[in-house]
Amino acid sequence: MAGYAEHKEDVLRSLRRIEAQVRDVQRMVAEDVHCLDVLTRVSALGADLQSCAVTLLDDHLTCCVTEAIAEGGDAAKAKVGEATLAIARLIRT
Amino acid sequence: MAGYAEHKEDVLRSLRRIEAQVRDVQRMVAEDVHCLDVLTRVSALGADLQSCAVTLLDDHLTCCVTEAIAEGGDAAKAKVGEATLAIARLIRT
Amino acid sequence: MAGYAEHKEDVLRSLRRIEAQVRDVQRMVAEDVHCLDVLTRVSALGADLQSCAVTLLDDHLTCCVTEAIAEGGDAAKAKVGEATLAIARLIRT
Amino acid sequence: MAGYAEHKEDVLRSLRRIEAQVRDVQRMVAEDVHCLDVLTRVSALGADLQSCAVTLLDDHLTCCVTEAIAEGGDAAKAKVGEATLAIARLIRT
Numbered sequence: 001m002a003g004y005a006e007h008k009e010d011v012l013r014s015l016r017r018i019e020a021q022v023r024d025v026q027r028m029v030a031e032d033v034h035c036l037d038v039l040t041r042v043s044a045l046g047a048d049l050q051s052c053a054v055t056l057l058d059d060h061l062t063c064c065v066t067e068a069i070a071e072g073g074d075a076a077k078a079k080v081g082e083a084t085l086a087i088a089r090l091i092r093t
Numbered sequence: 094m095a096g097y098a099e100h101k102e103d104v105l106r107s108l109r110r111i112e113a114q115v116r117d118v119q120r121m122v123a124e125d126v127h128c129l130d131v132l133t134r135v136s137a138l139g140a141d142l143q144s145c146a147v148t149l150l151d152d153h154l155t156c157c158v159t160e161a162i163a164e165g166g167d168a169a170k171a172k173v174g175e176a177t178l179a180i181a182r183l184i185r186t
Numbered sequence: 187m188a189g190y191a192e193h194k195e196d197v198l199r200s201l202r203r204i205e206a207q208v209r210d211v212q213r214m215v216a217e218d219v220h221c222l223d224v225l226t227r228v229s230a231l232g233a234d235l236q237s238c239a240v241t242l243l244d245d246h247l248t249c250c251v252t253e254a255i256a257e258g259g260d261a262a263k264a265k266v267g268e269a270t271l272a273i274a275r276l277i278r279t
Numbered sequence: 280m281a282g283y284a285e286h287k288e289d290v291l292r293s294l295r296r297i298e299a300q301v302r303d304v305q306r307m308v309a310e311d312v313h314c315l316d317v318l319t320r321v322s323a324l325g326a327d328l329q330s331c332a333v334t335l336l337d338d339h340l341t342c343c344v345t346e347a348i349a350e351g352g353d354a355a356k357a358k359v360g361e362a363t364l365a366i367a368r369l370i371r372t
Binding site for chain 4: 120147150154162163169170173174184
């Protein structure tokens with residue numbers, strides 16, 4: 001089971017909202033809306049995408065990583081290492 | 094005319110690719126794909142969104158801001174100030 | 187004990203390197219070095235600061251959060267929540 | 280002359296404040312302050328570094344890029360291209 005199982009509907013809802021925003025940006029570009037208005041939307045979209053990533057990360061730490069640590073051993077260490085790599089990728093994006 | 098007029102098709106193509114990626118992430122979540130695989134995709138999506146923003150910004154500087162500066166006066170200063178605000182928003186996202 | 191206890195010397199070394207870079211940027215500005223060369227250095231400095239943050243975060247997850255989870259209970263949940271907040275702040279910076 | 284010539288003292292002042300923050304983080308680590316308190320400071324420091332970068336960028340656009348565009352020709356295009364690269368680096372950091 002994925003770590004976000006309990007929030008699956010929330011995650012899907014926020015992803016659908018992000019998809020609607022991307023389509024809205026397409027419509028703006030198709031209608032030649034001024035660059036800066038498009039960019040403002042792209043910034044807002046990026047912030048929503050980050051929030052979605054933070055939710056997924058929180059679920060991953062709360063479920064998958066927590067379970068692995070509770071079981072202990074090398075698997076736990078590996079899970080924390082993997083999580084850090086994912087966090088590093090998000091910080092650098 | 095918008096600053097991205099000459100690259101309109103490229104911008105729309107990259108936005109459609111971003112939309113396809115968002116839908117792909119939705120499918121992954123619907124199919125309970127492992128959190129970290131979802132997050133890797135969200136990071137890649139964020140990077141593509143940033144590239145799209147940089148293209149729009151480059152077009153804005155090359156066209157709108159350049160034209161305003163060539164005309165000179167206070168309008169030019171205002172345009173540069175607006176562009177900086179948009180850049181600051183992207184850096185902080 | 188702090189989570190970074192084992193890597194304290196490494197963390198201090200990377201912070202001293204960051205301090206040296208900040209002083210170098212000051213010297214560049216004092217000597218009127220070209221804006222873009224200063225900005226390139228500021229970007230590199232920002233990337234080093236992010237790496238330092240990722241190291242601290244990894245230590246925090248590996249030590250503090252792992253210990254709290256091994257002990258279990260509400261304290262564990264609180265620790266994960268706190269870590270997520272810190273991660274969200276870093277992602278948004 | 281560098282684009283930040285008029286704000287040189289402000290830029291130096293904010294860089295000195297950033298240096299003081301880096302030294303403060305060092306002191307916190309030397310005194311084994313809790314990881315998350317250190318990370319909160321590192322996030323604040325990163326935000327201040329970004330503000331400093333935005334100031335330098337604004338000066339660069341307002342002075343160097345504006346002058347090059349006013350003179351016109353290929354040099355202007357090259358200047359805008361260089362500025363975009365610097366912005367892209369800051370966005371990705």
